Structures are given as C-alpha cells and as structure tokens.
Amino acid sequence: MSEQQIDWKxxxxxxxxxxxxxxxxxxxxxxxxxVVLDADLAKxxxxxxxxxxxxxxxFDMGIAEQNMxxxxxxxxxxxxxxxxxxxxxxxxxxxxxxxxxxxAYAQLNVKIAATHAGISVGEDGGSHQAIEDxxxxxxxxxxxxLVPADATETKQVIKAAAAYQGPVYxxxxxxxxPVLFAENYQFSIGKANIIREGQDAAIIANGLMVAEALxxxxxxxxxxxxxxxxxxxxxxxxxxxxxxKVARQTGAVVTAEEHxxxxxxxxxxxxxxxxxxxxxxxxxxxxxxxxxxxSPEELLQKYGLTSTAIIQAVETxxxxx
Amino acid sequence: MPNVxxxxxxxxxxxxxxxxxxxxxxPGGSLSAADIIAVLYxxxxxxxxxxxxxxxxxxxxxxxxxxxxxxxxxLAERGYFPKEELLKLRKTGHFLQGHPDMKKVPGVDMxxxxxxxxxxxxxxxxxxxxxxxxxxxxxxxxxxxxVGEGIVWEAAMAAAHYKLDNLLVILDYNGLQxxxxxxxxxxxxxxxxxxxxxxxxxxxxxxxxxxELTASLQAARNTTGKPTIIIAKTVKGKGVSFMExxxxxxxxxxxxxxxxxxxAELKGGNNNV
Ligand SMILES: Cc1ncc(C[n+]2csc(CCOP(=O)(O)OP(=O)(O)O)c2C)c(N)n1
Ligand SMILES: [Mg+2]
Numbered sequence: 001m002s003e004q005q006i007d008w009k010x011x012x013x014x015x016x017x018x019x020x021x022x023x024x025x026x027x028x029x030x031x032x033x034x035v036v037l038d039a040d041l042a043k044x045x046x047x048x049x050x051x052x053x054x055x056x057x058x059f060d061m062g063i064a065e066q067n068m069x070x071x072x073x074x075x076x077x078x079x080x081x082x083x084x085x086x087x088x089x090x091x092x093x094x095x096x097x098x099x100x101x102x103x104a105y106a107q108l109n110v111k112i113a114a115t116h117a118g119i120s121v122g123e124d125g126g127s128h129q130a131i132e133d134x135x136x137x138x139x140x141x142x143x144x145x146l147v148p149a150d151a152t153e154t155k156q157v158i159k160a161a162a163a164y165q166g167p168v169y170x171x172x173x174x175x176x177x178p179v180l181f182a183e184n185y186q187f188s189i190g191k192a193n194i195i196r197e198g199q200d201a202a203i204i205a206n207g208l209m210v211a212e213a214l215x216x217x218x219x220x221x222x223x224x225x226x227x228x229x230x231x232x233x234x235x236x237x238x239x240x241x242x243x244x245k246v247a248r249q250t251g252a253v254v255t256a257e258e259h260x261x262x263x264x265x266x267x268x269x270x271x272x273x274x275x276x277x278x279x280x281x282x283x284x285x286x287x288x289x290x291x292x293x294x295s296p297e298e299l300l301q302k303y304g305l306t307s308t309a310i311i312q313a314v315e316t317x318x319x320x321x
Numbered sequence: 322m323p324n325v326x327x328x329x330x331x332x333x334x335x336x337x338x339x340x341x342x343x344x345x346x347x348p349g350g351s352l353s354a355a356d357i358i359a360v361l362y363x364x365x366x367x368x369x370x371x372x373x374x375x376x377x378x379x380x381x382x383x384x385x386x387x388x389x390x391x392x393x394x395x396l397a398e399r400g401y402f403p404k405e406e407l408l409k410l411r412k413t414g415h416f417l418q419g420h421p422d423m424k425k426v427p428g429v430d431m432x433x434x435x436x437x438x439x440x441x442x443x444x445x446x447x448x449x450x451x452x453x454x455x456x457x458x459x460x461x462x463x464x465x466x467x468v469g470e471g472i473v474w475e476a477a478m479a480a481a482h483y484k485l486d487n488l489l490v491i492l493d494y495n496g497l498q499x500x501x502x503x504x505x506x507x508x509x510x511x512x513x514x515x516x517x518x519x520x521x522x523x524x525x526x527x528x529x530x531x532x533e534l535t536a537s538l539q540a541a542r543n544t545t546g547k548p549t550i551i552i553a554k555t556v557k558g559k560g561v562s563f564m565e566x567x568x569x570x571x572x573x574x575x576x577x578x579x580x581x582x583x584x585a586e587l588k589g590g591n592n593n594v
Contacts, residue, residue: 040466040499040506060500062469062507063436090435123345123411125419127386127434294413302413 004196005218006180013176017115019151020172021046023158024083028054034162037072037084039065044174045085045115069095069110073102076109081162084110088117088130088171092137103167104140111161112137113170118258119291119299120175120208129291135263137169138236144168144189145236147257147265149210150180153233156187164189171207173258175296178211192239194246198226201314202246202253206232206265208305209256209284215307220314227314235265240272247273252317253281256310258300261285280320282313325531328398329359333560334587335394335407341580343411346419349570351391353495353528353555354462360534361460362395370400373427379457380446382431384439385464385493386420387572392429393417401428437470440490444480447488447548458542461490466498469507474519480548481520488548489541494528495557497568516550528553560587 027034028050040063042048051058061068065086072082085091091114092099103110114133121129137145146161146168148154154172161168180195187193192204196217205213210231217227228246232239247253253273255266266283273281286303300306332355340346362368366379383392390410397404409415416425420434430446433439443461450457467473480488492512500506509515516523522544526533534553541549557571558564561583564575575583 038500040469042500044499060506063466063498064469064471064507066471094435123343123419125411125434126422127418127420127432292413293411293415293417293419298413 006214008178008215011178013178014151015174015176016148016151016154016172017046017174019154020113020115020158021049023155024050025053027158027162028057031081031162033079033081035059035075035080035082037061037068037082039063039068039086039090041086044087045113047083047085065090065094066098069098069112070102072110073098073106073108077106082110083113085113085115087128088114088133089128092130092133092169096136100140104142107142107166109165109167111168111170113158113172115172116174117171118173118207119286119303119305120173120258120296122174122296122299123293125293126290131260131286131291132263133171134235134259134265138263138268142167143236145171146189146233147171147206147235148233149207149231150177152179152181152183152185153187156185157233160187160189173208175208177208180211180214187233190234190237190239192230192232192234192242194228194242195231196227196229198228199250200226200252201318202228202230202250203256203310203314204230204232204243204246204253204265204269205256206235207258209258212305212307213256213310216310216314219307219311225314225318232265235268238268238272243269243272244277247277247279251279252321253279254284254310254313254317255281256284258305259285260288262288280317282317284309284313323363325359325363328363329356329531330587331398332359332391332394334584335397335404336390337561337575337580337583337587339390339393339407339410340574341577342408343574345411345574346390347387347572348564348575349497349557349567350385350388350464350493350495352559352561352564353557354388354391354493355559356529356531357462357491357493357534357553358391358395360531360538362399364535365538366460367457370428373401377455377457380430380443380459382439382443382446382459382461383421383433384443384461385436385467386433386439388462389419389421392421393426396426396428436464436467437472441472441476444476444485444488447480447485448483450487451483451485458487458489461488463490463492464498465492465494465496465503465509466506468492468509468512477516477519477521484546485548486545489538490548490550492550492552493555494552495555497557497566497571499568499571501568513552520547522547522549523552524549525552526554528555529559562586
C-alpha cells in the first residue's frame with residue numbers, strides 16, 4: 001500500500017464547491033423538504049445549480065447573511081431541511097451569533113454550507129479568506145463540522161449532512177483540487193479514514209491539505225520514511241479512536257490544515273493526544289496571521305501549506321520521537 | 322486642480338488597465354462610481370497626499386470595498402503613490418489588496434470588503450469628529466445591494482440619533498448586485514423614503530453629472546442636525562458600452578482584447594488624451 005503513487009500531473013481537478021452544486025441538485029430530487037438559501041453569491045457558491053433546477057425551493061436573501069441564518073432556523077423549526085450558503089468569512093463570521101443561538105443552541109436542522117474558505121480564495125485578499133471559521137464552529141456545542149478533501153467526498157458529505165438530524169457546518173473551497181477518491185470511497189460523520197499506511201509517523205489532514213499529505217508521504221517513502229495518512233474530514237465529532245490508534249502505531253504526529261493553527265484540526269488533535277497519549281506533534285497550518293491578495297498557488301507556498309512543509313514537519317517530529 | 326470630468330475619464334482608464342493586469346476584480350461597481358470618486362478626490366475633500374494621516378483631513382470610507390480599483394486609481398492620480406503600482410493590484414506581496422486595507426495602502430482610511438461594515442465605521446469616525454469638535458467631514462460610498470445588510474440600517478439609525486451632520490453618504494444606485502437586479506434579488510424600494518424615515522437629509526441626483534454631484538455636496542454642508550445621503554443614480558459599468566448594465570461584469574476582469582476595446586472607447590471622448 002505504501003508504494004502507492006498518484007499521477008499528480010494528470011489528476012483531474014474539481015473545486016469542492018462545484019461538487020456541492022451538483023450534490024444539492026441530487027438532494028433536491030430525492031427529498032422535497034430540501035430548501036436552499038444564499039446571500040447574493042449563488043453563482044460563486046454554486047447554489048445557482050439548485051436555483052435553476054428547483055426555483056421554488058431556492059431563496060436569495062440578498063446581502064444579509066445574519067437574516068439568512070435566521071430564516072434557515074425558522075424553516076428548520078417548521079420541518080424543512082435548509083442549506084444556507086455564502087463565503088465562509090460571512091457564513092461563519094458575520095452570522096456567528098445567529099448560528100450560536102438560533103441554530104446550535106436551538107438544535108435546529110440547519111446545514112451551513114460555506115465555500116471560499118482559506119487562503120486559496122486568492123486575489124480577493126485577507127478580508128475574504130476565512131482562517132478562523134473552523135475554530136468558531138468547532139467551539140459550538142451541538143455543531144457538526146465537516147471538511148471534505150475532494151469532489152467525491154464532498155458529495156458524500158452533503159448527503160450525510162442532509163440525512164443527519166441537527167446543525168452541520170460544511171467547509172468548502174474555491175480552488176479546483178485533485179479528485180483523490182473513487183466513487184466507492186466511504187465517508188461517515190465521526191469517522192476518520194486511513195488512506196495510506198506506514199509505521200514511522202502519521203499525517204492527519206483535511207480539506208485541500210489531504211492531497212499535500214499524500215504527496216509528502218510519497219516523497220518521504222522514497223527517502224525511506226513510511227507514513228500513515230489520515231483524512232479527518234469529520235472535524236467534529238472527531239474520531240478519537242483512529243487518532244489514538246495511529247499515534248500508538250507511529251509515535252509521531254503531524255497535522256495539516258488550511259486554517260489558523262489555533263482552533264482547528266491541529267488543536268483538536270493536540271487536545272486528544274495530550275489528554276490520552278502524548279507523542280511529538282507538529283501542526284502545519286496558517287501561523288496565526290491573516291492572509292493577503294495573490295494567486296492561490298503562490299499563497300499556499302508563502303503560508304507554508306505545501307507537501308514540502310509537511311515533509312519538514314515529519315522530519316522534525318521524527319527527531320523528537 | 323485638474324478638470325474633474327477629465328479625472329473621471331482617467332480613473333476609468335486606470336480601472337480597466339489595472340483589472341486587466343490583475344486578471345480578477347470588479348469593474349462594474351468601480352466604473353459606476355468613477356464620477357462620484359473624482360468629485361470627492363479632485364474637488365470636495367480636504368486632504369493632503371503628502372500627509373495621508375493628517376489628523377484634520379476629511380475621511381473617505383469605501384464601504385462597497387470590492388470597488389477598490391476606483392479608489393486606488395483616484396489615490397494614484399492624486400499622488401498618494403506612483404501610478405505604476407496600479408499594475409500590481411492583487412499580486413502576491415504587493416500592497417494593493419483586492420479590498421482596501423488601511424494598514425497597507427496610504428490614503429485608505431478604513432479597511433473594508435465585508436459589506437455594511439464600512440458605513441458603520443464611517444459613522445464612528447464622524448462621531449469622533451463631534452466629540453473632538455473637529456471640522457473634518459466623513460464621506461462614505463455605499464452600494465445599493467449593500468443596503469441589504471442589517472448593519473446599514475443600524476448605523477443609519479445611530480447616525481441620525483447622534484445628529485452626525487458631518488457624515489455624508491453617497492449611495493451608488495446602479496440597480497444591480499451579483500445575483501441580478503436589486504429589485505429582483507432583494508427589493509429595497511422605496512429607498513429615499515426609507516432614509517427619510519430614518520431621519521436623514523436625502524438628495525437624489527444623477528451620479529454621472531459632475532455639476533449636480535458638486536452642487537449637492539455643497540448643499541449638504543449647509544444641512545445641520547442630521548446626516549445627509551445622496552442617492553446617486555448610476556449605470557453599472559458606465560463608460561464601457563459592453564459592460565454597461567451587465568450583471569456579469571460585476572466581478573470579472575476584462576481580457577487583454579476587451580481591455581483594449583474598453584480603453585479605446587474611454588480615450589475616444591471629447592478631447593484626446
Ligand atoms: C458581508 C458581505 N457579503 C457578501 C459579500 C460578497 N459581495 C461582494 S460585492 C457584492 C454585491 C454588491 O452589490 P452592490 O452593493 O450593489 O455593489 P455594486 O453594484 O456597486 O458593485 C457581494 C454580495 C461581501 N463582500 N460582503
Ligand atoms: Mg449595485
């Protein structure tokens with residue numbers, strides 16, 4: 001399994017937001033209770049696909065994210081399954097307290113499907129790059145937080161979110177990212193997936209950093225270092241059993257996420273390890289700084305969200321083993 | 322001071338040039354505001370490009386921050402930084418961010434990009450001016466889709482409550498937001514009545530008529546006890562025929578060829594530049 005090599009040059013790339021748009025249309029066909037809300041960004045979040053297919057179940061709320069979440073809460077209280085979308089900065093940020101009190105506290109069946117998360121937003125700049133949304137959402141009791149890695153997983157995440165009863169936050173991206181998983185891939189809420197196995201160190205990643213983790217694992221393999229790669233799309237509930245299992249097997253852990261190193265996946269893994277089975281840990285992520293304008297590729301380089309950064313992190317934790 | 326109309330034409334050209342170089346950004350709402358911004362920066366506001374942080378200066382807040390190109394063009398034309406810098410808009414490591422950043426760009430008085438928040442901060446600046454008994458005025462440009470944000474109306478209520486007659490808002494009434502015409506996405510009419518009901522002095526003008534804009538700004542100075550909003554009727558994409566009134570030109574940069582066509586049109590006005 002460890003020799004596994006992906007053809008990175010020719011791999012198909014699809015943005016997770018694109019897969020979201022398609023998944024919504026499928027959901028709309030399967031379930032008449034699905035309704036979709038957007039805040040004047042339907043073409044960008046791809047809820048426009050649903051709007052076209054089911055114009056009577058799509059509601060543009062205008063530029064009013066707080067009100068969009070309030071409406072979603074009401075729709076859910078009256079039996080609908082609302083998906084509410086905007087950019088992650090505005091969905092999780094602007095509407096935070098509506099999400100806290102009207103959705104999470106009220107335990108309502110609202111799905112907050114946020115796109116354009118992280119610095120891979122690119123040229124729009126720091127004001128539009130959510131690096132804190134996962135920290136905000138993870139800190140809310142009752143909230144389920146999902147971060148799909150590719151288009152295949154996104155479709156399953158959307159389906160699982162709709163089937164689950166309760167508040168869910170789904171984080172997706174603007175940038176086209178490699179399609180890593182075949183249709184037979186299995187996502188379930190609360191489960192992390194081991195997608196590569198090795199005994200020397202474990203890399204736990206989510207979102208677009210899963211592809212970088214796999215690239216890093218290939219390079220490390222060539223150097224004689226065998227790593228386990230875990231896709232942790234279910235940030236909350238967190239699959240503690242799998243995290244502790246790979247920590248015990250390898251004795252060294254690296255996390256990788258397109259988010260501030262405060263409050264996201266790295267923090268979640270650190271919490272589990274430090275209380276149960278402390279091992280050397282290194283968190284790859286945005287180092288507590290806001291983003292800026294630039295091309296997504298250049299920004300990912302500049303902010304250290306690359307396979308190279310993961311390789312260095314693995315080499316660092318191995319020395320501390 | 323140079324001819325304001327001429328400056329508006331230069332600003333429009335700068336917008337096209339910089340967006341084509343950046344390959345992303347927002348032409349529609351930048352072009353619709355070019356005349357408004359030209360009047361503010363080349364006739365109305367008391368500012369000093371040599372001293373961007375001069376405490377007595379008039380302030381400007383671009384609440385519809387996605388129109389950053391129109392502001393950057395005016396700042397460059399006014400001498401805050403060299404015009405060549407405009408070509409590096411949105412590039413990694415460059416100071417001209419996709420949305421205005423007060424910590425990076427000289428002459429930017431407030432960081433914006435999240436709609437609705439700039440107006441609220443502008444009102445806060447005006448309140449500070451009142452507390453300190455200062456003569457400076459605060460100017461703010463709002464989008465007509467932007468007024469969908471609840472905070473706009475919270476700020477409107479508070480600005481009237483605190484009698485901020487040193488606050489002047491211009492609403493870029495171009496009728497379009499991203500998902501379509503404002504009236505279809507989230508109707509905000511009757512707009513003038515709403516602002517009046519919130520306690521504001523309301524004026525309605527042609528947002529591409531320099532004289533009308535100048536006169537209404539003058540009249541606003543003589544209004545005391547309440548803030549003023551100038552509802553400026555504009556055309557989104559104004560000045561570039563294939564962009565005018567097209568919702569699709571909200572957030573797409575022109576290609577090289579499209580930029581050339583646009584520039585030819587903008588340069589081909591009355592007098593050759
Ligand atoms: C809080 C917030 N929500 C959403 C956006 C995304 N957005 C950027 S521009 C825009 C439409 C703005 O329309 P309008 O205010 O009419 O501006 P104009 O037509 O002058 O460009 C939207 C929804 C944003 N920048 N901020
Ligand atoms: Mg508009």
